[in-house]
Amino acid sequence: MDVAASEFYSDKDKTYDLNFKEENNDGSQKISGESLKDVYKSFVSEYPIVSVEDPFDQDDWTHYAKLTEEIGEQVQIVGDDLLVTNPTRVAKAIKEKTCNALLLKVNQIGSVTESIEAVKMSKRAGWGVMTSHRSGETEDTFIADLAVGLATGQIKTGAPCRSERLAKYNQLLRIEEELGDAAVYAGAKFRAPVEPY
Structure with missing residues (x-):
């Protein structure tokens, strides 16, 4: 589930506006980070969610850490906007236990x-x-190629409905064919398909 919560976060009052796309938005659907965390927890308890990406604003380290602490064992909490593939931000997130997966x-x-x-x-x-x-x-x-070479176990490239997406899935199939019996499907171990570097 890719929430992209930075898109509906208000830095002014530190709230998340669940009605942000409504033209006549009266602000009645604004909730705190703590309340949004509880929404995610209820989703996870009711539905088979395995991954939540960008559940909070890119600078809301506190609520990321709380969510990861509370449901991170059973759910992958993915940092995209939070981490921006930046080793400095990744190091901070590791230290503060802010999330448990990198996009x-x-x-x-x-x-x-x-x-x-x-x-x-x-x-590591x-x-x-x-x-x-x-x-x-x-x-x-x-x-x-990068996903296979780094043994990430996961790739996000969209539904197989357009040529730029199909090209990536077809490349994965070619790689699997070339690897033959050496190809390994991560399956339920998608979060940690191989030993760390």
Whole structure:
């Protein structure tokens, strides 16, 4: 579940507006980070949710940490806007136990080297890593190769309905075919498919 909570967070009053898309928004659906945390907890108890991405604003480290502490054993709490694939922010999140998974977007940090460092740090901390596409993607298949090469166990590239997405899934199939019996499906171990670096 990709919440993208930074999109409906108000820095002015430190609330999350659940009615932010409504044209005649009267502000009656604004809730605190604590209340939003409780909403996620109720979802997780009622539905088979395994992953929550960007549950809070990119600078709401406190509520990220609280949610991770309370449901992080059973649910992957993914930092995208929070971490921006930045090793400095990843180190802070590891230290503060703010989340338990990295959304890997190479063009957020700008280099493959820094991306690999962020992945290594994440895996050493026991985190999951999800390799991700970006909006406006092309048919380039690099992230499929990167996901396999770094053994992230997860890839986020959208529904298989457009050519730029299908290209990545097709590349994963080609890699599996080339690996033959050496190919391993992460399955339920998707959060930690191999030993950390």
